[in-house]
Amino acid sequence: MVFFQGLGLMNEILTIKDLSKSFGAVVASDKVNFSLKQGEIHALIGPNGAGKSTLIKQIIGEIKQDSGSIFLDNLEVSKCHVPERIRLGLARTFQITNVISDFSVFQNLLLAVIGIEKKEFTFFSKAENNKLIVRKVSNVLEETNLLDKKDEIAARLSHGERRQLEIGLALALEPKVILLDEPMAGLSVDIIEKMKKSFTNIKARVPILLIEHDMNVVFAIADRISVLVNGRVLATGTPRDIKMNAEVRTAYLGKE
């Protein structure tokens, strides 16, 4: 592992340097530079196929970058496997909900806490009997409003509840950063309002990289916004800067 010794990166928890990735002729990431600072929501916007999900997949380690590097808390993680990166403090949600569908809500969260507590090689005791683990699961159930759905099988949850569980699974890992891939897609207006509030609560603890298509949401809660088009970061700045940016308007916002 190499320690990244940059200047002025003191409160950057996640730093991406010149990340590139192509799928054949499709350039999904084109020398992407990106950072996530303590206490912020950094939204990543851009048209379909811009390379947003691919960026998250590279950060988490699911897809290997062609070149460039990723630092978490000044530690290079670009060569680690997915589970290692998770244990170093990265957490993500999937664009398409991905929970263990034949587990209950409780069991799903239990799995996450077991994973992050490195208890997966415990063979004889029930996880339900471990007070620390159960307390952590209960905290997440409460935070994500899933307490009364605790014993429901995940497959039987509503779409909104499953998205909540997806976020709960990330929170259960007590990560250093959270990467959310369109967490609000397809949700009703009142759930979106609740989520907006909960994200602003979460960001005080854990900075959030948020991919989101709904511009009202983005401009309401993001502290910074990056615009990705054809794998390239067109601009990064405050919501105000982005709204003013002429290039962004023609390339992306103008189409809305």
Add this chain to the structure above:
Amino acid sequence: MIPERSINVVCISSLLIFSLASHYIGEPYFVTLATRIAIFAMAAIGLNLVLGFGNLISFGHAAFFGFGGYVSGILATHAFNLEPILDWPVIFIGTSDSIVIWIFTIALCSVFALVIGFFCLRTSGVYFIMITLAFAQMLYYFAISWPSYGGEDGLSLYIRSSFLNIDTMNGISFFMICFFWLILSLYLTSRIIHSPFGLALRASRHNLDRVKSVGITPFRIQLVAFIISGVITGVAGSLYADLNRFVSPSLLSWQMSGELIVFIIIGGVGRIYGPLIGAIFFVTFEQIFGSYTDHWQVFLGLLIIVTVLFARGGLIGFLSGSRANE
């Protein structure tokens, strides 16, 4: 609908009562039959850990069954003939002490399962089925072509290995030893399934990405499960060699692997007692229909088709009307 727990209790106690009753009315044949059920059930319980709970369809578990059988057969033969297996660095002439044989079986099966699992678990789905089968077939042909231990004809043992002061040649005593192993493997599986390890194993059956995304490496979970599984099936094989006082390459055959899978499917995939119920059913079925016709397997085939089409949870699922895996 009958609660699953009651079905389990009825099955395990009827096996015990059946063998005790057979003993007291002087029918040693039926005691042997009950012992066979216990051993087959244990072998399939081992397989069920990976197949039922981890969705790893191993079509090569006969390799462990036969390997366990040969380990104990070879140890016992050397001890009986007083021919050393090793003469350097220590002289080791084998053993006929069950406890030592079991320790050897467990140790060697772990290593064997570690090696096989290490390669096979790099694949999944139909490739996993094929590569586990290929490993087992390799061992099968090796056993056939290795003349020292009987080759194709198999290896006869003169006497069962000894266990404490118990007369193991007495059918009911040997049954009780096997029954004890059966209970132990049921107990271990149920503890493991409900442990954090079991949760991770069950999670990795369909959703590797989710398991990785909570920091767990599925490969390690699956490999450890494969080792535990191979050891349980291997010990069953060791008992089977002792029961028959005979081991042959047929223990390693793909038909044997297939039968283990059949026990699980009939009883109920992913249910701790499924293999036991499957083995009881299979052996009973074979006894009853086998006495009328040599083609009894045709009926068995029909039964499997009906089970798979109409009772996905196997007999337990059918009787209890419940979902698997709880």
